[in-house]
Amino acid sequence: MAPSDRRNRHILVAALGMLILVGLPLVVDLITLLEVSIYIVYAILALSLGFIWGYGGILCFGQAAFFGLGAYTYAVAAINVGESTGPFLLAIVLPGAFAFLLGAMMFYGRISDVYMGVMTLVVTLILFKFINSTANETWVVGTARLGGFNGIPSFPTLNIPGDPGAVLDPEQFFYVAMAFLIGVYFLLHWLMTTHFGRVVVAIRENETRAELLGYDVRLYKTAVFAIGGAVGGLAGALFANWGNFVSPGLFGLAQSATIIIWVIVGGLGTLLGPVIGAVLIQYITTLLGQQGVINNAFVLGAILVLFVLLLPKGLAPAIMQIVTRRRRPVRSKPQRGGHGS
């Protein structure tokens, strides 16, 4: 794709984002706005995996770990502090740091991508099991009870920074979430245009070559993983604020699978793909929830199987291929990871 095409596309995305940010609250009712808000939070979560998988070539089976960690960090910290700004930042930093440590352990250990899938899955399971078993009232952090399988039902939600009394209403929350989505999207986009981004893509394309050029693959991958973790944590903090409730299910394998489905349906190697995938799949989930015959897991599972078999690059690259076919040969998109031995 020619650079001008790419620039036009980003202007279009930015314009569309701003239009939704400003226009949507004017045309829909509050219930719909709440529904859209959660789609936005999920879109940010999808971006976190879309970044590390689509650009970093790292398939994380436990992205839900960072999501859950962000949500719980926010909830616990907000109860202790009584306002939202510090806890919100902590909910980004802590999952990011956790991802950094986990990533460093895996990448410096030179674990193959299949075993990395296993590791991330196991870490998620540990967190789930641990949080799930903290129902006993001895499990407290400061003044916050972890609540085990009951979750944490109530905590201070987002307020205007510096003014704990000025709690955001649902409409204001929509603005915040949408602004974060636009911000994260363009931050990640910008990151990919820097030297760092170029090296990350180079590593995805050919790890050995990048290494022989003198780039420390382990460090770059760890950094990508940490950024993905931080964005996942951000989505978690927003999620906690959306429902004013966190539960161990956030760490669940089902949650991790859902994130992977968003990204694979939307498309790897793009940022728009995961956003589209998250919104589309969650919309389908909402529709399915309104009837009682066909099970949601059944449909999601079928979608995942079909996409892996028939459309492994997802919708976005396929659509772009159709759009740009006549102009230039289409640039090859990343393969998912390598193939372990």
Next chain:
Amino acid sequence: MAVKGAVVLETRALSMRFGGVVAVDNVDFELREGELRCLIGPNGAGKSTFFKCLTGQLTPSAGEVLIADKPVAGLPPCRIADAGIGVKTQTPSLFNGLTVREHLALAVERHHRGAEAAARVTELTERFALGDLSARIVGELAHGQRQQVEIAMVVAADPWLVLLDEPAAGMTHDEVERMVVLIREINRHTTMIIVEHDMQFIRMIGDQVTVFHQGAILIEDHVDVVLSDARVREVYLGA
């Protein structure tokens, strides 16, 4: 042959075993500044394994590798490359989804950024006659062009020591001739090791040659001496 400088790369009792197979057996090797050394030997002689021990792609089972007097055995490839060493692997190893220009930028950006990096990329594009290809995706290029891109990328990172594994493999006769000229030119500013099994190519390079056989060094001398050596003939033809 020019007067050679100090020893810049050295292995001491270097060995590499895979399970019960000894691929490199107790090799002592010395390379002096400014040299253009060819490593040759029949298939399975251990030259590629030896090469990978130098680049950090393999961690030797025993022995030492010294580059500029520093032990590097067991360091990851990026650390060894950081010391100013350019490596080209056996099969062209490129970033298939990126353009030629992006390849050169990645290499140049090891040491330069911004406008200077861009200027260097342009300069390299011209020097390696890659101008027409610079916006092309590398995955779409022909084999010889890919080899060319890889060599350009190796040079782009300003190495003082260049290690090439079979740079002429799969090339047409004309391409090989151009490659020889290119290698001589690169050698004017760098010290080089070239792993190759194409005898024609070795003759054209015509410098010091180290012959590997069964994981050890069989003979080390000027190409004319080596090629007339009875043992070398036996190894190549008798096998």
Next chain:
Amino acid sequence: MDFVSVVIIEVLYAIASLALISAGLAVVFGMMRVINLAHGEFLMIGGYAAIVSVQAGINIYIAMLVVAPLVVGLLGLIVERCVIQFLYGRMLDTMLATWGLSLLLTGAVTMIFGNTTTGISTPIGGFSIGAYQVSGYNIFILVAGAALMAAIFLVLKTTRLGLVARGAMQSAEMTSGLGHNPKRIYMATFTIGAALSGLAGGILAPLTGLTPTSGGLYVAKAFITVISGGAAVVTGTLSSAGLFGALTQLTMLASTPVWGDVAMLFAAIVLLRLLPRGITGRFFTRQV
């Protein structure tokens, strides 16, 4: 003394049930390098097959040992033909597709049986060692686990089928050169792996109530056991089941079941960090 023998029985039981849970996955991973994330659902469906058969009046042992493996074996055959066969050599894609399959099967069973717990009672009563009560069914599982491992070992080591299967695992090309169709072999191996999962699901069904999401409980343990064990089917499974079974059970006796599971997961992470190709990737490298 009684306490010690009870602990030993409990530990052996934990090892045997881990081996049982993991056997099907181990065969499929060891022979074909396929990581089947729908493995837990195979066990769950084996359990349902056994329970439905018992409720239909079939003898419980026939239900567990014959019906369950047959049903799940057939399911495995269908899965291999419809999904797995297109993904050989693509490990990550296989993991993704089978993860989708796991959701799909959970959803399907929920639609058929509803999101409720069903179960059957164990056919063997308990007995006591001194002051301690021991479940007779645990002993049955111990025996079943041991028998299953021995059977897999014997089939792989001594029969022609095992030889061909091991050959296909080393080199599919060579095997087809010898006149065997590797596709057939893979198909058969996956079906047999599925049948083993069904068998385990059937045997374990009387122990706990079964829900459509029960697969999730099994898959993590099986997965960790098999990956940590490495590619050797029997030695790998036995060594890691031995390690994790003992660790989980002892931690559990000293604290709570949750910590038992957490200890196992932690041990798995440490183990994979130290031995990235599993126990048998490092030790026992020439075993099956």
